[in-house]
Amino acid sequence: MLKYVIKRVLMGVVALFLVATITFFLMNLVPGGPFEFEKAVNPAARAALEAKYGLDKPLLEQFKNYLSHALSGDFGPSIKQRGREVNDIILTKFAVSARLCGITVIVALVIGIPLGCIAAVRRGKWLDNLIRVFATLGIAIPGFVLCTVCLYFFCISLNLTWLLPLGLATPASYILPVFSLAFYPTSYIARMMRSTMLDTLGQDYVRTAKSKGVANSSVLFKHALRNAILPIVTYLGPMMAFMMTGNFVVEQVYVIPGLGKEFISSIMNRDYTMIMGTTIFLAAILITLNVLVDIAYKIIDPRITLN
């Protein structure tokens, strides 16, 4: 196990290096730069700015400088947000995003898994059909539609101002963002759970459990669930990655100071140090999540060997 983790960490470092390299050169290939404004800038001032951030040096040297700083944990100052370090920005924004995503993941699992199980056990009955209709809706409705409709309906039509999620200051302010963020993954998990559970309930060992006189709930939650849940665990990795980066829309609509919004705006602004910082940070999180998912695999199913 330890050997495996070490191996995966080393592979992760290589992956991060590749991510950094590709992002760095792609970013510089994109037309424009941090000091391209609509109005023409004084060439002398611009040269001074570029010199200050080292952008006047050859690309390879810039990359070398960046890497040596990044390796010591310093992602440099933000080019566009004057006077702020990339490290500080990422950490403050990440704290907001991580809390929101964490709650969303828990909500999606706690609601999605039981719904899928119920649908599987009651297959073909009205409850199953109802769950399937909602799950299909959840997958079909785009996030921005859901967000704006929620905002309009609850906060404007019903005038429930305490639900307004501005800045996520109160517990109630989490309700709408979590709902909008969790609707898709909950639906996806419920659908996936239903199909893997149906498959598992037809397995011989489930029949064995029943033949031993095990109660139905125990057959479902002890014998079947642990076997049926692996695909959900697989989905957890990409799902969290999607939430970290792809919750841009939710953050935009609800005015949440999260990392997703920061990620997009840094690209729009050509804030080179921010682009590099957020990309490497998110990649590192993704890699860590994937290692954790693999370890969870091994814990859930003893047949899986890690190597």
Add this chain to the structure above:
Amino acid sequence: MGIYLLDIRSEKLSFFTQAGEVKALDDVTLRMREGEILGIVGESGSGKSVTAYSLMGLTAHPGKLIGGSIEFNGHRIDQMSEKEIRKVRGKEISIIFQDPMTSLNPVYTIGNQIREVIRLHTGKSRAEANAHAHELLTMVGINEPERRLKQYPHELSGGMRQRVMIAIALACEPKLLIADEPTTALDVTIQAQIIELMIDLKKKLDMAIILITHDLGVVASICETIAVMYAGKVVEYGTVDEIFYEPAHEYTRGLLNCIPKLDDKDRTRLVPIEGVPVDMLNPPIGCPFAPRCNSCMKICLTRVPPETVLSSTHYSFCWLQKKMEFEEGAAV
């Protein structure tokens, strides 16, 4: 309580599929005494396993018991609630399944799976259950039981897994053990070992056994009575000697003709049963075996044959027997 441990009377069980009703069991009547070994033989889809599962209330969706009665040890299984029948499963009636490779839960240890059944039906603590599981593994001939209890199914061979299944089935000393083709998925030497183990344990624990199998050789060597099933009906029932020496149904005869004889000097060919099994969605109106029968008569195609009682332990459902009975009667 009657004299029988198990008394099934005209059991009717159908699967209600989208294509229509499949009469998996049509008027099955079977009886068993305590400690008896009954063999149920017949081809795939004849209803052997469905009969066995219905005894434990394990009929799979969309199957439904629609008629008849099942009495076990003086209690009506077919009238029990789900809660009552759970107390029978694993305690009074146990089952060993065909494929030991898939019948154990892959994510729990052997010990966990044996302890589960013990703790469900007895008030034993975890430690007591573990000690009992240890004994059981020794009883079914598994070496190093201490280590095995901590292992997962995938770490054991097929033969060992089937021994574990037997240990689970016998954990609460059931009155009836159902063995649903217990050796089909195993290789030949392991098959012999498992059968030997079952006979051995039967002597020790004195339970009744229903052995469901395709293997007439195994049936002949260990069973006392045999039920031959075809298309959801018991077409012939008798003691081993009666079935093997005086078969009274054309299907039974056909089955016996398929067994190679070791002492056969004439190098006679084995005779297969021609034709295909019955389409259970559209069963024939008369005798279900009529389309494949070499001695088929006109009446066989239009009317279901009635029971012919040949001895107190032997009966069959064949028009040919009725004809012979009539001719003998006319001759007297």
